Every structure is written in structure tokens, then in C-alpha cells.
Amino acid sequence: MKIFAIMKKELQSFFFSPIAYIVFASFLTIVGYLFWVILMTSKIATLEPMLYNAAFILMLASPVLTMRLVSEEKKSKTIELLLTSPISPFEIIAGKFLACFVLYLVLIILTLQYPLILAYYSQDFDVGPIFSGYLGLVLLGAAYISLGLFASTLTENQIIAAMVSFGGLVLFWIFGWAKHAFENDFGELLGNMSLFDRYSEFLRGIIDSGNVIFFVVFSMVWLFLAMRVLESDRWR
């Protein structure tokens, strides 16, 4: 399968470069610190604040993981190899997305120690919100990576790619504020696009199929656009 060939290659280069290790190390350090501080101050066996903060940190970190995905290929001209091989833009984008998503999942799995610690020591521990919270985090990751991957197809400059995806993610994160600014349909519409509003419902233990579908569709739209940009490179 050519998708897996691309995926394998991407995972290899993540671990050949220090980027993956640095993102892992700083994310895990911050999350570990947050878990400790929040638990010590609140004395409540809940992961909600930690997961909320983790999502925010991942929003900052994921552009760093996605920025090189296509930009690097453009810069080093290897894109010419991919586009003249019998491989479709779909396979290229899917492979790259999966590689980054796998990396993200590993990152998330490494934080599972905290719910395990809570489950071990606390008297009344509610698994529900933890499960839904983690599901939300995984879906959110797909959204982050898709938008980042799209940004990476736009330019051969990794910094620009990172900045575009960072800007895009922050914008979608704070769209919800519009709900209070204009109390009309437009505000409602913007609010519905908010990654934060949707994610916070997962944190409260609600798995709404509408929210799940939103994240899936959100990701697919960006991946589709990334594919189109990659295709359009031929025409420019």
C-alpha cells in the first residue's frame, strides 16, 4: 500500500529529526506539571482542567509537527519525485496525515498515566468524562493536523506554514466568543464553528454525535483542500 509507504517514511523522518522528541518532551513536562499543580490545589479527582489545558498546548505544538509535512518536500524538490511517481495526491495526503496522527496518538497515550494514577488513589472516580474527554482530544488532534497539513501545502517555508496553521487554529478556537458579541444567527454560526465550544462538551462527559461529525467533517474538508492544493501545484 502506497499510503503506508508514505506514512512509514514520514514517521521515520519525524524520529530522525529532533522535532518529535522535543515536542514530546516539552508537552509531557508541561502536562505533568499541570496535573500535579491542579491536583494539589483542587484535591478533586478530575482530569477536566488538565485535558482542557492539554488541548490548548497541543494547539500550540501541532503546527510544529505539521509544518514540515509538505513544505519540506517542496523545499528539497522531492515533491517532484512524488508527483511524477504513480501515486495520487490522495495517497500522499492520507499517508502524511496518518503519520502525524499516529505520532499524536502516541503523545496522547503517554498521558494516560494520569487517569491511571487518579483511578488508583481516588475514592470516587468517574470514568465517563475521562473517556469522553480523551475521545474529544483525539478528534481535536485530527482537526489540528488536517488544518496544519493544509497550511503546509501552501508554502515551501516551514515558518510560514506553522504560522498559518497556528493562526487558523487559534481563530477556530476563539470563534465561540462571537456568540456573545452578536446575539444573532451569524454569531450562532460562528459559535458552531468553534473548536473550543465543541471540545468542552466532551470534557463535560457529553458525546454528542453532532460534535463528533463536526470534527470528522472539519478534518476532511482541510485534507480535501490540501489535496487540491497539491494537485494545483501542477497547474501553476
Added chain:
Amino acid sequence: MIEMQNITKYYDNFRALNNISLKVEKGEILGLLGPNGAGKTTAMRILTCFLPATSGTASVAGFDVFEDSLEVRRRLGYLPETPPLYHEMTVRSYLNFIGEIRELPGRVREERIGYVAERIGLGESLGRVIGTLSKGYRQRVGLAQAMLHNPEVLILDEPTVGLDPNQIIEIRSLIKDLSRDHTIILSTHILPEVSMTCGRVVIISEGEIVAVDSVANLEKNAQAAPAWKIILKPANDQKWREAIDSFSGARISEIRELPDAYEFKLELARGENFDEFFGCLSSKGAVFREISPVRATLEDVFLRLTSTEDRKEAA
């Protein structure tokens, strides 16, 4: 095997190719020759489905590069100007990756990697990280990548750039070998490369084909008049020139004074009597040290065809 018909390519308002048509038969090596910026790379990118032509059609192995791009890409091996390498991978894992996206099944892949590495002289470098290789070795890995899947058609953009003279000879003979069961287009601005490897040459300048022919024919036709290199020792320092000047069909150039002789290039217009000319000079007491015919080289052809002033004059 490869056909381009009336291909024109514009980058915004810049015309990179103008109405190019060419045909390459199976088993042929065609050289694309031209100064930098002539449109060689653009032509190759159109054939490899990397760029679309603004107008015109192109096909490889009977498949249209636009309509059946996937089929074309399956049959192509392409070495771009910059070898497309992932510097963090080892040569082996890189070639393995290429094999995977080129749809080679596992066992064939192993075999081909071994075979190609052997042919290109990469056998001992398979375990090395590409980023640590020298330019010549990177070029080899690029070539290995292009021929890994044993494609019907090879398109090589300046395949010997960055290699040392020994490697260049090896790679050229490899390319000649490959032409037995591959059809090859290669581009270059190194003239001897064309004379040594290619059967036919297409000279491109400013996006237009200015000549298509075999190397031998091109050289033959480039010669406007027969020419000789002559070294002679005149009896009298000035008289020999007057003697030459008395022949209206003779033109001398590139005169060089040697310690006790003169070296110059003589061109005799067609119809001028060679024997008479030399007879006259020796009767004036000149002693000939050397007379050798000067053959037009591909350089001359190239310069004549690609220098813009000449072409404007001709037009």
C-alpha cells in the same frame, strides 16, 4: 515511444517553450542540448506529468501525459535536475521507499535494489545516510531511483552533473547500456556527453528547436567551408601574407606567431584549388610544418545555432 506535438508552455507571460514537436523511437537515446534557460527542464517536466503544457499534446508509450498521467508515470523513470533525496534516510531505506511507491512487490524490490546498487556502484553505500554522501554519490542515488523499477522510458535531467571524470565515463557507459531496453531522453549542456552517448540531438534555444539530427550530420553541416590548421615557416616575413591575399577564396584567421613560424587557420571557399594554393606558397619559399584539417565540433554547431544575433541575421 515518446512524442511531443506542438507543445507550447507559458509561465505567466514568459514563453518557455514554443511549438515544440519531437519523436523518440524505442531504444533510442535522445539528447536535449541547449544553454541554461532554453527550456530543457520544462520539456522534461511536461513529459513526466509534473507540469501541464499550455497547448499541444505529449504522449509516452502511447499514453497521453494529461489524460492517462498515471499510466505514463508507471512507465517512467525520472531524474530531476536536483536529485530528489530525503537526506535523513539511508540509501537502502530510500530505495525501498521508492520501490514501494513504484509498486514493486517485496521480493522484486529487494532484488532490484541489489542489482541497481551494483550497477551504479552504490553497493557499499547502501547503509549510509544520504545526507552524509558526497555530491557525486547523491547523483548516483538519484539515478538509482530513476531506474529502480526498470521503466520503459528514462528521462534524465543532466545525469552526470557533479560527478568526477571517472564516474562520468562509468555513468555514460551505463546509460548506453540501458538504452538496449530503455528509451532515454537526457538533457545536458556538456557537448561531449551528447557526442558520446546520444544517437540523436535536439538543440533547443529560447524555447524553440533549432536543430534535430545525428551528431555526425550536425557536425558535417556546420562546416561552411573546408578549413585547415597550418603552421608554416615563411622565407620572408611579409611576402607569404601577400601570396595568401592574392587568393580571393582564401581567408586566414587566428594568426599566432611562433618563435620561428606562424600558425593560422585557413578557410578555402568551395571551388578554390587546394593544390594551387599550397603550390603557390611553397614556390615563395614557405616551409610547411603542419597542415591538418579542422573539423567543426559540436561546439561550433551549438554556438552557431544558439547565439541569438546569428539567428536574427538568418531570419
